[in-house]
Amino acid sequence: MRSNPATTFAFLTLCFISTHAFSGSLPKQATISIHQLNKAAKAADFATLQSLMTQDFIWSFGGDASASQAIAEWKTNPDALKHLIYVTEQPCSYLSDNAVECPRNAGLGYRAGFKLTNTGWRMYYFVQGD
Numbered sequence: 001m002r003s004n005p006a007t008t009f010a011f012l013t014l015c016f017i018s019t020h021a022f023s024g025s026l027p028k029q030a031t032i033s034i035h036q037l038n039k040a041a042k043a044a045d046f047a048t049l050q051s052l053m054t055q056d057f058i059w060s061f062g063g064d065a066s067a068s069q070a071i072a073e074w075k076t077n078p079d080a081l082k083h084l085i086y087v088t089e090q091p092c093s094y095l096s097d098n099a100v101e102c103p104r105n106a107g108l109g110y111r112a113g114f115k116l117t118n119t120g121w122r123m124y125y126f127v128q129g130d
Contacts, residue, residue, distance in 0.1 A: 033121035
């Protein structure tokens with residue numbers, strides 16, 4: 001049986017879209033940074049966590065943007081680390097402008113944003129709500 005070229009093209013396009021959307025189409029270095037951050041959060045390794053964050057880190061709407069303040073808060077609120085671990089274990093979305101958000105389609109739930117900086121991929125926000 002001969003295949004129809006249009007059907008073959010449609011099938012290959014569908015395979016490409018499915019693979020691109022679900023098989024880790026994130027930049028390799030972003031994936032590595034997200035994994036390192038997840039590992040540091042599981043170990044409550046605050047020094048490594050901070051090294052994987054931008055200095056102007058957003059952790060509270062209306063609060064100061066500061067990685068050191070976020071770390072201080074997380075030391076007293078271990079539930080935040082549990083949420084950070086969870087979101088960085090979920091599939092993430094590659095956004096425009098060299099940014100990644102975990103998890104994909106987070107809505108107003110907990111979400112972590114990563115961006116490409118001069119020092120590599122760094123988490124630049126971890127928030128909940130709007």
